[in-house]
Amino acid sequence: MSAAVELLEVHKRYPGGALALDGVSLSVPRGRVLVLLGTSGSGKTTALKTVNRLVEPDAGQVTVLGRDLRAWDPIELRRGTGYVIQEAGLIPHFTVERNVGLVPELLGWPEERRRARSRELLALVGLDPARFGALPPAQLSGGERQRVGIARALAADPPLLLMDEPFGALDPLTRRRLQEEFRGLQSQLGKTVLLVTHDVPEAFRLGDEVAVMDRGRVLQRGTPAEIREAPLPGFVADFIAAAQP
């Protein structure tokens, strides 16, 4: 099974001196969910953003869907990649429906097809299109906005989803429910997913595999069971232990 995303010895230092990535290598097999787990400042979000070229690495190689990153046109790459961020990042003056249909709009789909797709996806993430479609995002609850964010990422049916703390801003109950729904969706759609979180239970619940990061490096990588049972002594063990109730 070939990798949909592959990072090889990637380095990134931000202007101002902070070292964000210190030789990160990882790969996400097609159709699997890889979770990047770490504290804030560990470099996990930077690693994710190299994949859709929101961050340009200083050194190392990134391959997306079999093509070297530098061979991708960034606009085309981003339109072909679903992107979900914390608090959804919805465009405040667009209706929910237009937000969901944004990437199809940028791709130039005809309006009818766009609207049909928006409704289909709203229904898929559990929002009634008739009720929510015409509302501005500000009138939705946090959980509803996050669902819209996921629907938007799926709109153009991209093979790859990048999710940056997608459930980070939600209350525990809503978060738990969305996590369940995400697992259901994922088993149904079979996307390749790279997901970033600082939440250990979330990582174990959603990831086919988990990569634990600290200070710009991947310290340990394995299935949730492997990491839970044999965490690498030091940072990984402490981090996992700290999350146990």
Next chain:
Amino acid sequence: MGLLRFLAERRSELLLLTGQHVFLVLVSVGIAVTLGVPLGIALVRRPRLARPVLAFANLAQTIPSLALFGFLIPVPFIGGIGVRTAIVALVLYSLLPILRNTVTGIQQVDPAVLEAATGMGMTARQRLRLVELPLALPVILAGVRVATVVSVGTATIAAAIGAGGLGTYVFRGLATVDTRLILAGAIPAALLALTADGLLGAVQKSARPGRAAALLAGATAAIVLLALIARAPAGTRPVTVGSKNFTEQVVLGEILAARLEAAGFAVDRRLNLGGTSLCHAAVLDGQIDLYVEYSGTALTDILKRPVTPDPAAVLRTVREDYARIGLRVGSPLGFNNSYALAMRRADAEARGIRRISDLAPHAATLRVGLFGEFLEREDGMPGLVRTYGLRFGVPPREMDLGLLYQALASGKVDLVVGSATDGLIAAMDLVVLDDDRHYFPPYDAIPVMNEASLRLHPGLLEAVESLAGRIDEQAMRRMNYAVDGEHRRPADVAREFLAGAGLLSR
């Protein structure tokens, strides 16, 4: 209720002036938006440029408007007198709020929203059009709103350079000490400002500000286009008559204009222009074809020559020197408008003052009011003080010519420097002090014409010369009083005079 009837009587002129005013504001703000918004966008992209450009816009805003108009007069293409210069100045004033609000409006867009937009695969242009501009729109509109309201106010000053608008009434009212005229200009201007503010406020608050703004921009463009079509040049170029900004000058301007019209010329009136230097610059540049100057003013103020008391010598010098710079001096109109030092009669009698030399022992306790020009001029305050050995206790107060007599009447000053033909001297029963040491040079009224204009308009010189020696001091004082004291229109007073002198026919 007098004011309402006054307004009703002048409604057609009022409507015209309001139209000119609206035109000035719409064109200026329109240009400022067209320049300011793209410039603002460019500044967000190149922050290094933002500081110097905003500093320049800030600076332009701080220049007093009359001074800015003054600076623009000698500038080729954009300068001169009239509508074009006014628009340039108004654009400069409108630019800052629009520019600054465009920059702030775009900068305050939530970076998370921008990153999401980028992550969705928007190009920089799509991000600007779909996200940044729509989200910045309320702030940009607030800037347009400020610019518009400020422009409505500033546009009143445009009358000083002959651009018309409601300021025409304000300046005319100030010059003739006529409160109703001032109000006739100020109240409609204030109403215009309120209307513009309300309209743009409604756009800002509307559910779809983008569509409302587009609608408003479309309507503006349509109005401006219609106005331009209506203003399209009608064949030959008219003769442009100028005047300075006080009653006598306006009356003389109207006399010249009516006389020229009677002689068959089309005439463009640019009356009430800022002052001597403004009129001189304008006639030199051909912005106006002629105006009436005073020989002493030309000698000392414009030519910077020493004061001499001989009227014939002064006229000869002025005529010769003017010929070298392309200006023709016509024959004197017949009156000498020298400076006059005037006091309230009761005050003068109580102090026993009849001549200027009587002032010396009282100077320490007298408050003097004068207009700015007199303070600076070679034949003004400095020489007067020297010749008569005056030592005033408080520095003279500068005020607009039109306000001098009000200040004297209300006791705010005790002595004013006016001119010998001021109608209010008789109307207010003032005492004019005798210039017993012959300090003031002669101020014979003389038409000053641009040589090129004389070549362009055959018969112009003859028509102007037909006025030679026809206006004496008494006639001039009477006409001044008819305007200042009886609040009659300068144009009517001028026509009446010409009719009486048999000068209204070819």
